[in-house]
Amino acid sequence: MPERTRPAPALLVLLLLGAALFAAPLYLLVSVSLKSTLGALQSPFSLPVPPQWANYTTVLSGAGNNISIGASLVNSVLLTGVSCVLLVVVGSTTAYVLARNPGRTSDVLYLLTVVAIVIPSQLGIAPLYSWLRELGLVGTPVAVILVYVFKQMPLSIFLYTGFFRRLPVTYEEAAALDGANRLTTFVRVVMPQMTTITGTAILLNALYIWNDLFVQLVFLSGSAFPTLPVAIYTLSFGEVSQWNVIFTGVFISLLPMVVLYLFTQKKMMASFGGGLKG
Amino acid sequence: MIAPAFGAVYAFTDWSGLGDLSFIGLANFAEIFASPAERTALVNTLQLAVVFVVLVNATGLVLAVALYRTFRPSHALRSLFFLPAVMIPLSVSQVWRFVLDYNGPLNGVLRVVGLDQLTRNWLGDVDFALWMVLLVMLWQYTGYAMVIYIAGLASISPDIYEAGAIDGASPWQRFRFLTLPLLAPSVTIAAVLMTITGLGTFDQILGLTGGGPAGATNTLASSYYQQTWVNGRYGYGTALALLLTTLVVVVGLAQAAVLRRQEERIDA
Numbered sequence: 001m002p003e004r005t006r007p008a009p010a011l012l013v014l015l016l017l018g019a020a021l022f023a024a025p026l027y028l029l030v031s032v033s034l035k036s037t038l039g040a041l042q043s044p045f046s047l048p049v050p051p052q053w054a055n056y057t058t059v060l061s062g063a064g065n066n067i068s069i070g071a072s073l074v075n076s077v078l079l080t081g082v083s084c085v086l087l088v089v090v091g092s093t094t095a096y097v098l099a100r101n102p103g104r105t106s107d108v109l110y111l112l113t114v115v116a117i118v119i120p121s122q123l124g125i126a127p128l129y130s131w132l133r134e135l136g137l138v139g140t141p142v143a144v145i146l147v148y149v150f151k152q153m154p155l156s157i158f159l160y161t162g163f164f165r166r167l168p169v170t171y172e173e174a175a176a177l178d179g180a181n182r183l184t185t186f187v188r189v190v191m192p193q194m195t196t197i198t199g200t201a202i203l204l205n206a207l208y209i210w211n212d213l214f215v216q217l218v219f220l221s222g223s224a225f226p227t228l229p230v231a232i233y234t235l236s237f238g239e240v241s242q243w244n245v246i247f248t249g250v251f252i253s254l255l256p257m258v259v260l261y262l263f264t265q266k267k268m269m270a271s272f273g274g275g276l277k278g
Numbered sequence: 279m280i281a282p283a284f285g286a287v288y289a290f291t292d293w294s295g296l297g298d299l300s301f302i303g304l305a306n307f308a309e310i311f312a313s314p315a316e317r318t319a320l321v322n323t324l325q326l327a328v329v330f331v332v333l334v335n336a337t338g339l340v341l342a343v344a345l346y347r348t349f350r351p352s353h354a355l356r357s358l359f360f361l362p363a364v365m366i367p368l369s370v371s372q373v374w375r376f377v378l379d380y381n382g383p384l385n386g387v388l389r390v391v392g393l394d395q396l397t398r399n400w401l402g403d404v405d406f407a408l409w410m411v412l413l414v415m416l417w418q419y420t421g422y423a424m425v426i427y428i429a430g431l432a433s434i435s436p437d438i439y440e441a442g443a444i445d446g447a448s449p450w451q452r453f454r455f456l457t458l459p460l461l462a463p464s465v466t467i468a469a470v471l472m473t474i475t476g477l478g479t480f481d482q483i484l485g486l487t488g489g490g491p492a493g494a495t496n497t498l499a500s501s502y503y504q505q506t507w508v509n510g511r512y513g514y515g516t517a518l519a520l521l522l523t524t525l526v527v528v529v530g531l532a533q534a535a536v537l538r539r540q541e542e543r544i545d546a
Contacts, residue, residue, distance in 0.1 A: 007349055022417070025417070044382070044383040120478050122502050123523045213366075213481045214480055218507055229366055253366055272426070
């Protein structure tokens with residue numbers, strides 16, 4: 001544990017000044033989102049008095065500009081939620097099979113997943129797009145969920161495999177002796193010991209999918225299922241210089257992850273701080 | 279893995295997304311390297327990635343060293359600096375597009391303090407726009423690098439510092455000869471991760487400049503998007519994606535290898 005020390009006053013002042021400068025865009029985000037269009041440009045730094053709460057009701061329902069941030073918020077929650085659940089289910093089972101069947105094939109597959117993690121999504125999207133178009137799925141959430149499950153699967157497998165390899169088989173052998181089949185053993189005995197890495201996998205995947213623009217723009221722009229990044233893109237370049245309206249949408253789009261972050265700070269910093277080690 | 283493999287094949291065709299395609303060998307790549315616009319995109323990608331990796335690691339490391347010890351606002355400051363890392367990059371870009379707008383708050387502040395001659399259209403100026411993209415990326419990812427370095431610092435045993443202090447090492451010497459070598463694994467992780475992020479810069483380009491002014495801020499990723507999904511040149515666009523992928527994989531692996539070797543040298 002690091003010791004509790006008082007930093008030099010000069011360092012503290014420098015840090016606090018830096019922090020204030022760093023936080024300035026965040027202050028502007030909140031305050032401008034509560035101003036009138038004119039107020040945003042004339043006095044961006046002043047407090048938003050009186051606050052224009054109407055900005056929020058307008059942007060959420062989409063009156064006037066046809067982009068309902070409220071609907072796209074629901075779409076983003078759905079997309080992220082379903083993708084994360086699928087990634088945990090398919091990722092953990094695949095990794096389990098890899099880890100419990102050591103050998104050359106499993107080693108090669110594992111190496112391939114590691115390489116696949118760093119391959120930019122751009123390379124695989126065009127083929128996936130043409131396949132999904134033939135299935136009539138482009139513009140639907142199903143297509144994007146499939147793409148994200150493909151894209152993020154290597155990371156999930158990578159995270160779980162490391163943990164499964166370190167997990168002693170004794171519990172599983174005991175469960176087998178008690179007559180449990182492999183599925184029951186996996187669900188009841190193995191996965192409960194994996195809560196740490198499952199948490200990491202969910203956070204990393206959720207953040208990636210929620211924040212990603214590229215895939216959602218390709219598959220969902222102009223569709224009946226706009227997600228937040230798509231809606232913010234349309235809003236930002238449709239409402240020229242209506243900064244208060246744009247900022248309201250931006251604030252709503254950021255809020256869910258920021259709230260999740262406030263509640264899971266330690267876990268989130270640990271998930272990211274470990275690099276890819278979980 | 280299968281989809282990227284197919285993607286790699288498309289890179290050698292003239293496919294337009296519909297109908298037949300024919301193999302045209304290296305023609306796409308010849309066109310990329312002959313086109314001034316794509317050459318700009320390639321140079322931008324490399325420039326942005328290099329400067330980004332160096333600066334984001336430097337600021338992340340400085341913050342980690344400053345905030346690693348526990349004092350009154352250290353945890354609050356850590357939380358603040360990491361906060362942008364959980365935000366949608368496109369949304370973050372909109373906040374900065376306002377800040378950097380000609381009629382925006384940055385120019386406003388410059389006018390108030392009498393630096394009128396510095397005001398400009400930051401995102402519309404060919405000489406500045408790319409570096410504004412860099413600024414936004416630094417703001418967003420500095421906390422991410424910081425968190426990696428804090429995790430690294432936490433794994434260093436305090437005994438080592440006590441030994442260093444007894445030997446009469448100055449704080450700088452302790453940092454240079456004890457902390458930094460022991461942080462080598464974190465440097466590897468942060469450098470590789472940030473290189474991949476920097477080379478793939480896309481959301482910020484689309485959100486801030488759209489590649490403009492006049493293509494001055496296009497990267498490989500944004501140029502790929504334009505060619506493939508706006509102009510419908512799937513074969514040509516995928517060739518750009520393959521170039522980007524090669525860059526990411528080669529630079530990423532080379533970097534990991536070099537840094538690992540340095541880690542081993544330090545261990546020895």
